[in-house]
Amino acid sequence: MKRAGKQACVIGWPIEHSRSPAIHGYWLDRYRIDGTYTKEAVRPEDVETFLRGLANAGFSGCNVTIPHKEAAFRIADERDASAVAVGAANTLWLEGARLCAANTDTYGYMTYLALQAEDWNRRDAPVSILGAGGAARAIVHGFLEADVGEIRLFNRSAERAATLAADFGPRVKVFPWEQRSRAATESAVLVNTTAVGLKGEGSLDMDFTDFHPDCIVSDIVYVPLETALIRDARRHGLHTVDGLGMLLHQAVPGFEKWFGVRPEVTDELYDKIAADIEGAR
Template sequence: MTNACVIGWPIKHSRSPMIHNYWLAQHGIEGRYEKVAVEPADLSDFLKNLAQNGYRGCNVTVPHKEAAFALADVVHDEAIAVQAANTFWLEGGQLHADNTDIYGFLAHLEQSAPNWHKGQSVTVLGAGGAARAIAYGLSHSGAASEVRLCNRTLARAQALQASFKEHNVSVVDWQQRHEALAGCALVVNTTSLGMEGSPSLDLSLAALPASAVVADIVYVPLETPLLAQARQKGCRTVDGLGMLLHQAVPGFERWFGVRPQVTKELRDLVVADLGE
C-alpha cells in the first residue's frame, strides 16, 4: 500500500485529502492520503522520516513551503525558480522537491480560457508566494510578453522582480493598479483580498479590455467580488479552485503512478465541501 500526506500548521482545512482520496478510489489504487499537522520545529524530522512513517511523499503547505524546499536533496527547476516547493517524493533514497503551483495555475487557465490572448501584457496583483509562482509561470513560459507586478508593499514587488532572470517583469505602484490594466490580456489577483472574512480588492476594471480574462486565486468564495465585477463587464473569468485541483495532478502521478484527471465530478465534490 502506498501512502502520501499533506503537512502544514494548521492543516485542518486542507482539501487535498478529498482530492487525492477521490482519485485513489477512482483508479482502484490501494493507498491513503492523509493530513498531518506538523509544527515548524518538527518539519526537518518529519521529512527525514517520511519513508519510516510509510509515506512515498507529501504535499507541503503554509507555513512550510520555503523551509521544506531547503531540506530537499534534489530540487527541481520550478521550485528553484520560485524558491519554494509544495510537492515532495522519495526516489532512489533521496527526497525530491518541486513546485506544482505554476503548473496548476497555467493548466487551469488553459482549460478555462483556452483561447485567451497569449503573448500580451498581464497584470499580477500581489507579491507573496503565490504571486511568485504565477508571475514566473506566465513570464518564463512566454504566455505573457510582459508581467506587471503590483503590490501594496512596493519593496516586496521590487524584490520579486529582482529575483527573476526573466527581463519582462516590471513593477507598478499600487496606486496605479487601475491604470496598469490598460492593454492587458489577463489580470490575476494573488492577494488575499476578496477571501471570505477579508475586505474586497478595490480595483477598477475600466481600463481593462473587454476581451481580457480576469483570474482570482482566492476560492472561498468561488465567485469573489472581483470575478463578479469582471463577469458584469463581460470579461471571461477564471476562479481559484481549478488551480488547487490541477496543482495536485503531478504529485498524485509521482506517488501513485497514474496521471489523474480534474473532472467536473471532482470539482463538484470540493465545491459542495466548501459550502458553495
C-alpha cells in the same frame, strides 16, 4: 504505524483546513488504488525530522502547505525548476533515499488558465499580477515560460515587488499599487494572487470600466468560489477564471509521483470540492 498500500499525506501547521485529502481520496477511489492520503499536523520545529523520516513512516511523499513550503525547499535533496524559481516547494517525493521537491502551483495555474481560456495569449499584451508573495512568484514563472513579453506587478509593498522583479528579470515591471486599475486596462490577463477576498473579506477596488473587452480576470482565491473581483469583472462582461481549478490541477503531479497513475481533474471532482467549500461557509 505503517498502513497497507501506498501512502502520502499533506503537512502543515495548522492542517485542519486542507482539502487535499478530499481531492486525493477521490482519485484513490476512482482508480481503485490500495493507498491512503492523510493530514499530518507538523510543528515548524519538527518539519525536518518529519520529512527525513518519510520513508521509515511508510510515505512515498507528501504535499506541503503553510508554513512549511520554504523549509521543505531547503530540506530537499533535489529541486526542480519550478521550486527553484519560487524558492518554495509544495510537493515532495522520494527517489530512492533522496527527497525531491517541486512547486506545482505554476503547473496548476497555467493548466487551468489554458483550459478555461485557451486563447488567453492571442493578443500581444502584458499580464498584470496583484501581489508579490509565493503564489505570485509561481505564476510569474509560468507566464515567463509562456513567453509573455511584459508582466506588470502591483503590490502594496513596493520593496517586495522590486525584489520579485529583480529575481525574474527585466520582463517583470513594478507599478505603484494605486495604479492597479489604470495601468492594467490593456492586459491580456489580470491575476489576483493576494489573500484579499478570502472568505469574502476585503476588496481590491478594481475599476474594470476601461478594461479591454478580451481581458481575462483570474483569482486564485477559491473561498468563496465567486470572489468580489470575479463578480465585478463579470458585471463588466469580462471572461473570468476561478481559483478552484488551480487547486485541483496542482495536485495532479504529486498523485502521479506517489501512486503511479496520472489522475484526471473531472467535473465530478470539481463539483465535489465546490460543494464542500459552499457547505463550509
